[in-house]
Amino acid sequence: MSGLLALLDDVAGIAKVAAASVDDVIGQAAKAGSKAAGAVIDDAAVSPKYVQGFSAERELPIIWRIAKGSMINKLVYLLPVGLALNHFAPWAIVPLLMLGGGYLCFEGAEKVAHALGIGGHGHLDYPQAADEVEDMAHLEEEKAKGAIKTDFILSAEIMTISLAAIPESNFWMEAATLATVAVMITVAVYGAVAIIVKADDVGLAMAAKGRNAVLQVLGRGIVRAMPHVMKALTIIGTAAMLWVGGNIVVHGLEALGAGWPYHVIHDLAYAVGHSLPDRFIGIGEWATTALLDGILGLMLGLALIPVGEKLVTPLWRAVFSRGKAGASH
Numbered sequence: 001m002s003g004l005l006a007l008l009d010d011v012a013g014i015a016k017v018a019a020a021s022v023d024d025v026i027g028q029a030a031k032a033g034s035k036a037a038g039a040v041i042d043d044a045a046v047s048p049k050y051v052q053g054f055s056a057e058r059e060l061p062i063i064w065r066i067a068k069g070s071m072i073n074k075l076v077y078l079l080p081v082g083l084a085l086n087h088f089a090p091w092a093i094v095p096l097l098m099l100g101g102g103y104l105c106f107e108g109a110e111k112v113a114h115a116l117g118i119g120g121h122g123h124l125d126y127p128q129a130a131d132e133v134e135d136m137a138h139l140e141e142e143k144a145k146g147a148i149k150t151d152f153i154l155s156a157e158i159m160t161i162s163l164a165a166i167p168e169s170n171f172w173m174e175a176a177t178l179a180t181v182a183v184m185i186t187v188a189v190y191g192a193v194a195i196i197v198k199a200d201d202v203g204l205a206m207a208a209k210g211r212n213a214v215l216q217v218l219g220r221g222i223v224r225a226m227p228h229v230m231k232a233l234t235i236i237g238t239a240a241m242l243w244v245g246g247n248i249v250v251h252g253l254e255a256l257g258a259g260w261p262y263h264v265i266h267d268l269a270y271a272v273g274h275s276l277p278d279r280f281i282g283i284g285e286w287a288t289t290a291l292l293d294g295i296l297g298l299m300l301g302l303a304l305i306p307v308g309e310k311l312v313t314p315l316w317r318a319v320f321s322r323g324k325a326g327a328s329h
Contacts, residue, residue: 074185
C-alpha cells in the first residue's frame with residue numbers, strides 16, 4: 001500500500017510540473033503573440049477582401065481553406081525554420097525582424113499613400129487580374145491561393161516577432177510556445193474574419209426575421225455599422241503596422257550598434273511622460289513612443305514604396321506568372 005501511495009504521490013508531482021509547464025507555455029505564447037499585434041491586425045483586416053464577390057454559402061468554406069493554409073504556413077514551414085535559425089544562426093534573427101518590420105512599414109505607408117491618392121495600391125490586385133478570371137470556381141481558387149501567399153508573409157512576421165519575444169529556454173519549450181502562438185493567432189484571426197464576414201448576413205436575418213422589434217432594430221444597426229467597422233479596422237491595422245514596424249526597425253538598429261534613433265525616441269517619450277501628472281506618466285511615454293515609432297515607420301515605408309513597386313513586385317509577379325505558365329503546359 002505504501003508503494004502505491006508513493007507512486008500516486010509521484011504521479012501527482014509530475015502532473016503539477018506538467019500543469020505548470022502548460023501554464024508557462026500559454027503565458028509565454030500570449031505575451032509573444034501580443035508583440036505581433038501589427039501583423040495580426042493587418043491579417044484580420046486584409047483577409048475579408050478575399051471573399052468579396054462570392055455567394056454567402058461560399059464565404060465560410062473559403063475562410064476555412066485559407067485558415068488551414070495559414071496553419072500549414074506557420075506549423076509546417078515557418079516553425080521549424082524559425083527554431084533552426086534561433087539555435088543555429090541566432091545572428092540572423094535581428095536582420096530578419098528588421099526585414100519584416102520594413103515590410104510592415106511598406107504595407108502601412110502604401111495604404112496611406114493609396115488613401116491620399118498619391119500612389120500605392122493598398123493590397124489591391126494588379127488591374128489585369130480580373131481579365132484572367134474564367135469562372136467563379138477559378139476565381140475562388142485564385143483568391144484562396146493569393147490569400148495563403150499573403151498570409152505566408154504576414155505569418156512569417158508574426159512567427160519571427162513572437163520567437164524573438166519568447167524567453168530563452170530549452171528547445172521543446174520554445175517549440176511548444178511557438179506552436180501555441182501559431183494556433184492561437186490563427187484561430188483568433190480567422191475566427192474574427194468569419195464573424196466580420198458573416199455579420200452582415202446575421203444582421204439582415206435579424207432585421208427580417210427577428211422575433212421582436214428590439215432584435216430587428218439591432219439587426220439593422222449591425223448592417224449599418226459593418227462598413228464603419230471595416231473602415232475602422234483598416235485604419236487601426238494601418239496604424240498598428242506603422243507603429244510595430246517602426247518599433248522593430250528602431251530596436252533592430254540599436255541591437256546592431258546604431259542606437260541613436262532609439263535613444264532620441266526614448267528621451268522624448270520620457271520628457272513628455274514626465275510633463276504629465278503622475279498617473280498619466282506611463283501612458284504618456286507609451287503613446288509618445290508609439291507615435292514617434294509610427295512616424296518613423298511611415299517615413300521608411302514611403303521611401304520603400306518605389307523599391308517595392310518598381311523592383312520587388314514585378315519580380316514577384318514574374319516568378320509566379322512563370323510558375324502558372326509552366327503548370328498550364
